[in-house]
Amino acid sequence: MTAAALRALHHGPELPLVLPGPWDAASAKVFADAGFPALATPSAGVAASLGYRDGQTPAAEMFAAVARIARAVDIPVTADVEAGYGLSAEELVGRLLDAGAVGCNLEDTDPATGALRDPREQADWLARVRAAAGDALVVNARIDTYLRGVHDEDETIRRGRGYAEAGADCVYPIAAPPDRLAALATAIGLPLNAVVLPQGPGPRELGALGATRITFGPGLQQQAATALARVAGQLREDLTAGA
Structure with missing residues (x-):
């Protein structure tokens, strides 16, 4: 599947x-x-499946996992590659395409410090990724202001507009207040990604609030692990009862 197919899905008809x-x-x-x-x-769900904490997965293992996922299906796959693992834009794009991904998430937290990157530096990085990828990747620019405790809508918008100018296809102000999604999308001018969080709005409601694209972070992997733990517990209980 191509990036064009994934990009088109961000513009309907079903949103x-x-x-x-x-x-x-x-x-x-x-x-x-x-x-x-x-x-x-x-990234967190893949990390858990490989036995790592979020943010600790070696780049080679992450790209290998993405490649296995992309090979298993005939629909577009976009990959969360965190902050890019310190790779050059050209190498990052090459490894994504080699893995079969047609999109990526790139976040603006500096993994070395845990702080927000300078927005101009992040925009320059995204522009280099766009130049290296051309139209071959859908770039989802994650904005970590709210995640990092910077509850400043103007700063979120400034970052989003800068990332849009750099060539991002979509923005992802993770953990933004749901009731501000429509305002953020309008001000930034790109499709907006929102994440489903425990005790938060579901996909349908997030869409009604202004999100174009809905993702789940590690939530689905965590739900599966919880269900498997119940199965394992019941199995162990059955074995103990029969002893």
Whole structure:
């Protein structure tokens, strides 16, 4: 599948675009077989499946996991590649395309410090990624202001506009107040990604509030792990009872 197909899904006719987050090839096939039009890998969910904490997955293992997921399905796959693993724009784009991804998330938190990157530096980085990728990747620019405790809508908008000018296709102000999604989308001028959080609005409501694209972070992997823990507990209980 191509980036053009994924990009078109951000503009209808069925919105919001709901992108489940597979953590391995088996989960990807489940979501594809259920009829979802595209998938978005979550870095935290993939990390958990590989035995790492979020943010600790070696780049080679992350790209290998993305490649297994992309090979398992015939729908577009976009990959969360965190802050780019310190790769050059050209190498990052090459490894994404080699893995079969047609999109990526890139966040504006500096992994070395845990603080927000300078927005101009981040915009320059995104522009280099866009130049290297051409139209071959859908770039979702994550804005971490709210995640990092910077509850400043003007700063979020400034970053979003800068990332839009750099060539991003979509913006992702993670953890933004749901009732501000429409205002942010209008001010920035790009499709807006929102994440489903525990005790927060569901996909349908987030769409009504202004989100174009809905993702789940590691939530679906965590739900699956919880369900598996129940199965394991019941199995252990059954074995103990029969002893």
